[in-house]
Amino acid sequence: MEPDVVIVVGVSGTGKTTVATGISTRMGWTFAEGDAFHPQANVDKMRAGVPLTDEDRAPWLRRIGDWISEQVAEGESCVVTCSALKRDYRDVLREGRPQVRFLHLHDDMELIAARMAARKDHFMPPTLLPSQFATLQMLGPDEPGVVVTVRDDVPTVIRNSMTALGLTPPDPAGEEVLA
Numbered sequence: 001m002e003p004d005v006v007i008v009v010g011v012s013g014t015g016k017t018t019v020a021t022g023i024s025t026r027m028g029w030t031f032a033e034g035d036a037f038h039p040q041a042n043v044d045k046m047r048a049g050v051p052l053t054d055e056d057r058a059p060w061l062r063r064i065g066d067w068i069s070e071q072v073a074e075g076e077s078c079v080v081t082c083s084a085l086k087r088d089y090r091d092v093l094r095e096g097r098p099q100v101r102f103l104h105l106h107d108d109m110e111l112i113a114a115r116m117a118a119r120k121d122h123f124m125p126p127t128l129l130p131s132q133f134a135t136l137q138m139l140g141p142d143e144p145g146v147v148v149t150v151r152d153d154v155p156t157v158i159r160n161s162m163t164a165l166g167l168t169p170p171d172p173a174g175e176e177v178l179a
């Protein structure tokens, strides 16, 4: 069977890591944290409160794409986080990888800013959130995937995301335990 690939996209703080790990656990898929593929210079820049440019993001997107290709080559279904704010970035991730679908987590800036403010030990400062929204191009109806609101609690957002993507956990009893 063809492996499934889900890329969880959206602005910083929208819950990509939280939801992607939830899907990975429930589905038994491999998971990668997109932030781990940033060159150190990108992390330093974001930590200093400076938004990344297209040039900064290019090597990062390539690395994430390479990781996905490795999973597919091994027949592994996978879920990976990557803000992929622009359609061009998502096109890079999809190019040559027909399995890719996007889960775009989204809500208004006020809600996400509050969650970022409460989050500890993360390099991304909440001051960068307005630039994330300014750069964001919403997932288009002609792109593969779904848009899900993140207003609900974590188990509900994970459940809504999986339903929207048509994903059923191999062991349905597992979901209650994890929720």
Ligand SMILES: Nc1ncnc2c1ncn2[C@@H]1O[C@H](COP(=O)(O)OP(=O)(O)OP(=O)(O)O)[C@@H](O)[C@H]1O
Pocket (backbone or CB within 6 Å): 010, 011, 012, 013, 014, 015, 016, 017, 018, 019, 035, 081, 083, 115, 116, 118, 119, 120, 124, 150, 151, 152, 153, 154, 157
């Ligand atoms: N549905 C939710 N309800 C309440 N809090 C949430 C929800 N989803 C995520 N959070 C919290 O919001 C914060 C941001 O979530 P998370 O780190 O998963 O976002 P992210 O999109 O991966 O961020 P980044 O792109 O900056 O790495 C975390 O502290 C997380 O625990």
Ligand SMILES: O=C(O)[C@H](O)[C@@H](O)[C@H](O)[C@H](O)CO
Pocket (backbone or CB within 6 Å): 011, 012, 013, 034, 035, 052, 057, 083, 084, 085, 124
């Ligand atoms: O494209 C970007 O501007 C960045 O990559 C960010 O979105 C971060 O990777 C991440 O969200 C940090 O928390």
